[in-house]
Amino acid sequence: MEILKNTKTYGNSFYDKKFFFENVNFIKPIKKITVFFDYENFLLTSYETDRGTTFVAEGWNGDQIHLTGLNCGYGGTGPNKMADVLISLGMEKEMAYDLMYYPGLEIPFDKKGIIIKENIKKKAYFSSQGEHLNKCKVHLNDLVYFNYLEKKLYFINPQYKYIRDLYNAIDEINPTYFQYYVGDNSTLDNGYFPNILDYDLKKHLTGVNLILIGEKFQINILIDKNLARTVINMIYCYITGEPLFDDLDFFKKPESRIKSYLFQILDKNECHEQRKIKLNHSRKSRYV
Known part of the structure; x- marks a missing residue:
């Protein structure tokens, strides 16, 4: 060829x-x-x-x-x-x-x-x-972007606006590994942090909190540290059907700013936690 x-x-x-x-x-x-x-x-x-x-x-x-x-x-x-x-x-x-x-x-x-x-x-x-945008699965913008050479798709706080896009991307790659970090100064993705000029957007980010490794590309997610545990739990449950953390706040979906404030109060982020999980299976999206 x-x-x-x-x-x-x-x-x-x-x-x-x-x-x-x-x-x-x-x-x-x-x-x-x-x-x-x-x-x-x-x-x-x-x-x-x-x-x-x-x-x-x-x-x-x-x-x-x-x-x-x-x-x-x-x-x-x-x-x-x-x-x-x-x-x-x-x-x-x-x-x-x-x-x-x-x-x-x-x-x-x-x-x-x-x-x-x-x-x-x-x-x-x-x-x-x-x-x-209504004809595609994932919207590329300042908060959702690709590193084409490394085959890494980045999401910044997808729970606010781009959670369906994230679910679509998860369905596409069929992730086999789920690696998360809760706490300050995340070391995931070699401590990568995007060049974000908006202070309000970046002030609660500590780096990549979640990495999903799949067949076609890798998904790296940066989440406000006050919401990280909740959002990681939600994404894990979407993939496996079971929660990763058995917390009551998991059942509150991040659909509004009011609920996001509740997450900040309820989320347990005082400790650092890191883990890499091999996934045995994943489920196709029920929302698309």
Whole structure:
């Protein structure tokens, strides 16, 4: 298998379109084209891509073209050049220019290189675009972000707004290890702490409190120390069906600011506690 990349320019849709047309004959007939706005989605495919790759064309011979300037999800130059590529491969203009607005596309071809229109998939697992947030599983932003090279997905206080996103990510990786830390100055993830400018956001964070290791990537979670034990308990129960700590405050779900204050009062965080647990099984989400 050979992977062809435009290493001379990065993120340039004009030169990537030119590169595609210059090299497409090496991989024809085309088997599949996969394109995303957010390159993080390629972690959930079978392709080994570099950070920033948003477009992969695969031939039936196994060879591939990887590009960083052709993408989708909006009406800009990158999606328009991507649509031009689809048109050159036999897609009608109206369909190509409609598809380019989706945050993720998977376009299959038969062995003659003809697009199988009825099997086109129009979705993305991760999205950072506001207009597509209701169409994806995990919303990427300042509080949910990926270290693509290390394959680590970070959540900061997901209990306030992104708990469903976290559950979706947990379902995706099928975690086999659950490692937590309760207390100050967490040493998990080598003491990693994000560069957060908002003082109110970071003042109760002590580092990564919870690591979930799965098949596709790793989830690292930073939680306010006053809520850490409660939220860790809630996530463990979501995965296993059983609470990790047998506390009454576990049954109060973090659905509002008022309850978060209750957690701060009830949560027992005066001691340091660290443990790594091997998980024998996990349950699929009941909320999605």
